[in-house]
Amino acid sequence: MKGLGQGLPKVFLQTGDCFFGVQPTLVTTVLGSCVAATMHAPKMGLGTICHAFLPDSSDAKRGSSEPQICRFVDTALQNMLETMDKVGVPRRDLVIKLFGGSSGIAVRGMEYTSFDIGRRNVEMARKLLRFARLEIAVQDVGGNQGRKLMFNTHSGEVWLKRLNQTMFEGQDNGGNPGTKL
Secondary structure, three states, rough: OOOOOOEEEEOOOOOOEEEEOOOOOOOEEEEOOOOOEEEEEEEOOEEEEEEOOEEOOOOHHHOOOOOOOOHHHHHHHHHHHHHHHOOOOOOHHOOEEEOOOOOOOOOOOOOOOOOOOOHHHHHHHHHHHHHOOOOOOEEEOOOOOEEEEEEEEOOEEEEEEEOHHHOOOOHHHHHHHEEEO
């Protein structure tokens, strides 16, 4: 993914974080069972992305402390939508993309069980976006491979590269920039 977003500030999005770009920024993240949702407002050149790793915050809310908002798919998406509302982006203008939710090696043979966090993360994101009457323009979810994403907050472009085991060990397999979505 060399050469993409040259000249833009770069941010690496950690697990459980959200990023809202008021200036053009290239946001990179790596996903396994986690999901990343991007929301882009083309008319305003604004974008936001989350990297959520658990589907539902309701279990955490039973505890004494407030949950980390972007740790959970439900609260991350709610936070992103509220942020776009606050800056005056009509929801009908949002372009939404969804990525991640792989089952990974650990749960092979356990797909469709409560242990398949990746599937549950994707289902929660789809459910909440459907409830908000928002369509997903592009998605690349499920499977058993991780993904590396690069998101340009200004243009809304996302580049995706599927990861194999050697890539997790730091090898890039020839510098292929991935697929633009």
